[in-house]
Amino acid sequence: xxxxxxxxxxxxxxxxxxxxxxxxxxxxxxxxxxxxxxxxxxxxxxxxxxxxxxxxxxxxxxxxxxxxxxxxxxxxxxxxxxxxxxxxxxxxxxxxxxxxxxxxxxxxxxxxxxxxxxxxxxxxxxxxxxxxxxxxxxxxxxxxxxxxxxxxxxxxxxxxxxxxxxxxxxxxxxxxxxxxxxxxxxxxxxxxxxxxxxxxxxxxxxxxxxxxxxxxxxxxxxxxxxxxxxxxxxxxxxxxxxxxxxxxxxxxxxxxxxxxxxxxxxxxxxxxxxxxxxxxxxxxxxxxxxxxxxxxxxxxxxxxxxxxxxxxxxxxxxxxxxxxxxxxxxxxxxxx
Amino acid sequence: xxxxxxxxxxxxxxxxxxxxxxxxxxxxxxxxxxxxxxxxxxxxxxxxxxxxxxxxxxxxxxxxxxxxxxxxxxxxxxxxxxxxxxxxxxxxxxxxxxxxxxxxxxxxxxxxxxxxxxxxxxxxxxxxxxxxxxxxxxxxxxxxxxxxxxxxxxxxxxxxxxxxxxxxxxxxxxxxxxxxxxxxxxxxxxxxxxxxxxxxxxxxxxxxxxxxxxxxxxxxxxxxxxxxxxxxxx
Ligand SMILES: Nc1ncnc2c1ncn2[C@@H]1O[C@H](COP(=O)(O)OP(=O)(O)OP(=O)(O)O)[C@@H](O)[C@H]1O
Ligand SMILES: [Mg+2]
Numbered sequence: 327x328x329x330x331x332x333x334x335x336x337x338x339x340x341x342x343x344x345x346x347x348x349x350x351x352x353x354x355x356x357x358x359x360x361x362x363x364x365x366x367x368x369x370x371x372x373x374x375x376x377x378x379x380x381x382x383x384x385x386x387x388x389x390x391x392x393x394x395x396x397x398x399x400x401x402x403x404x405x406x407x408x409x410x411x412x413x414x415x416x417x418x419x420x421x422x423x424x425x426x427x428x429x430x431x432x433x434x435x436x437x438x439x440x441x442x443x444x445x446x447x448x449x450x451x452x453x454x455x456x457x458x459x460x461x462x463x464x465x466x467x468x469x470x471x472x473x474x475x476x477x478x479x480x481x482x483x484x485x486x487x488x489x490x491x492x493x494x495x496x497x498x499x500x501x502x503x504x505x506x507x508x509x510x511x512x513x514x515x516x517x518x519x520x521x522x523x524x525x526x527x528x529x530x531x532x533x534x535x536x537x538x539x540x541x542x543x544x545x546x547x548x549x550x551x552x553x554x555x556x557x558x559x560x561x562x563x564x565x566x567x568x569x570x571x572x573x574x575x576x577x578x579x580x581x582x583x584x585x586x587x588x589x590x591x592x593x594x595x596x597x598x599x600x601x602x603x604x605x606x607x608x609x610x611x612x613x614x615x616x617x618x619x620x621x622x623x624x625x626x627x628x629x630x631x632x633x634x635x636x637x638x639x640x641x642x643x644x645x646x647x648x649x650x651x652x653x654x655x656x657x658x659x660x661x662x
Numbered sequence: 663x664x665x666x667x668x669x670x671x672x673x674x675x676x677x678x679x680x681x682x683x684x685x686x687x688x689x690x691x692x693x694x695x696x697x698x699x700x701x702x703x704x705x706x707x708x709x710x711x712x713x714x715x716x717x718x719x720x721x722x723x724x725x726x727x728x729x730x731x732x733x734x735x736x737x738x739x740x741x742x743x744x745x746x747x748x749x750x751x752x753x754x755x756x757x758x759x760x761x762x763x764x765x766x767x768x769x770x771x772x773x774x775x776x777x778x779x780x781x782x783x784x785x786x787x788x789x790x791x792x793x794x795x796x797x798x799x800x801x802x803x804x805x806x807x808x809x810x811x812x813x814x815x816x817x818x819x820x821x822x823x824x825x826x827x828x829x830x831x832x833x834x835x836x837x838x839x840x841x842x843x844x845x846x847x848x849x850x851x852x853x854x855x856x857x858x859x860x861x862x863x864x865x866x867x868x869x870x871x872x873x874x875x876x877x878x879x880x881x882x883x884x885x886x887x888x889x890x891x892x893x894x895x896x
């Protein structure tokens with residue numbers, strides 16, 4: 327019984343939250359890694375692209391709700407998602423036109439483009455705050471729980487409750503569908519393959535008649551879609567606050583770098599690795615330990631390695647360790 | 663009129679010229695070979711012919727048509743295929759995907775061409791699902807040549823196709839190149855293995871410091887004592 331309780335507590339407080347968070351990071355890291363692979367720079371504006379896209383999605387959600395539209399048991403935000411993606415992709419393409427294209431033409435060093443992307447980040451974060459403000463916004467509706475803690479306790483007779491929020495399940499399902507679609511696109515379509523070819527060997531792609539501007543445009547559209555989906559899922563799961571998305575930049579890049587920048591599979595693995603490390607290190611293991619340790623040996627302390635206030639230091643530590651010992655990441659990306 | 667006539671090419675990467683009045687011609691279905699010391703400008707001459715370098719003087723004609731102003735992509739559409747000296751495959755993509763990317767500009771069905779490439783280089787058929795970056799040097803060169811053949815070029819340009827491969831594989835590659843030429847494709851090739859290359863060459867060019875030093879048939883260059891002494895090691 328105690329063992330079962332330990333497993334349920336582990337699921338409830340570590341595995342499910344980390345899996346949902348990992349899926350969100352994985353989507354964000356995919357966007358980062360695609361931009362890095364094709365445009366060859368780390369896009370610091372990614373966090374604020376997520377914030378902007380989610381803000382637009384929220385506006386769309388409110389508009390739909392004010393017209394009495396809802397998505398039944400699912401959040402209305404899902405219906406507004408295509409609108410958020412379209413607006414964000416348009417903004418990304420416009421940004422490419424006025425900012426990044428120039429640096430491509432003069433073949434600027436990646437570090438210069440990174441700095442340019444910081445400028446873009448400030449502009450975007452300004453626009454976002456102008457559009458939706460700085461307050462915390464909750465925009466989730468529909469059914470709240472798939473599995474509810476109390477009814478789980480009653481049904482199983484266990485002391486520990488297990489809760490699975492709809493947004494958590496939704497996050498994982500959506501992420502799986504999006505990743506499957508992305509890999510199908512990259513591996514099975516002519517356009518997707520031309521993107522990989524361009525990322526692999528730019529000069530040879532040119533010699534083969536692949537149009538770089540088209541590849542770049544498609545990359546921005548896909549990266550925007552990934553950012554908005556990740557941002558909306560994160561906002562549904564937690565809450566929307568523009569600043570939080572800026573903070574997500576660190577775990578997202580940690581995920582992309584751990585997996586190997588430019589490697590999509592690595593980005594997914596990296597997302598989950600970072601999420602599980604973060605949750606694992608900041609979770610107070612006292613409860614789980616109490617169930618599995620023999621009577622009397624149960625620890626007094628919380629068994630929490632780091633307070634949740636320091637959760638971002640986990641990503642930071644991962645980032646530094648990877649850069650020191652395996653700069654190409656676990657899945658062999660381009661060296662950074 | 664030669665099939666390819668790149669005449670009096672002068673130009674370089676920046677202010678200084680690398681090529682000085684350099685002329686290269688290839689006849690239909692023949693093999694022309696460029697040899698010369700390291701840094702002579704052989705690769706630069708190839709890039710100039712392919713439009714990857716701005717020329718200050720001279721012109722390039724393909725099948726009588728002046729293509730001097732065309733971009734490399736447009737030259738591919740006109741029937742030129744180029745295998746660069748380095749970075750000539752997509753390393754993370756499979757052999758088959760490399761060939762598909764070679765055929766990127768083709769709107770028709772290229773399956774038959776792919777079969778021809780596999781017939782020419784049977785090893786590629788066996789390795790078609792493997793990433794090109796994981797292949798041996800010789801196999802990678804075959805992928806590179808195969809990729810360029812996918813557009814069904816009328817002129818195939820090869821920059822040191824046998825660099826870094828064993829003598830056996832080199833002979834093998836030269837045989838394949840002769841085979842390609844027999845199908846009517848003209849070949850312009852830079853080679854470090856000057857003797858073997860001149861042996862199969864209809865036309866040979868010895869390039870020194872960006873200029874033509876000797877130009878003759880492959881046989882005649884091999885027989886020329888001056889060329890033998892200075893460039894072929896006796
Ligand atoms: N991208 C470049 N930018 C500037 N200069 C270059 C560039 N590539 C080559 N050069 C210079 O042009 C000259 C000719 O180089 P090139 O590569 O054409 O020689 P090569 O005959 O092909 O030599 P190798 O036998 O080593 O391949 C050299 O002096 C080289 O330094
Ligand atoms: Mg060279």
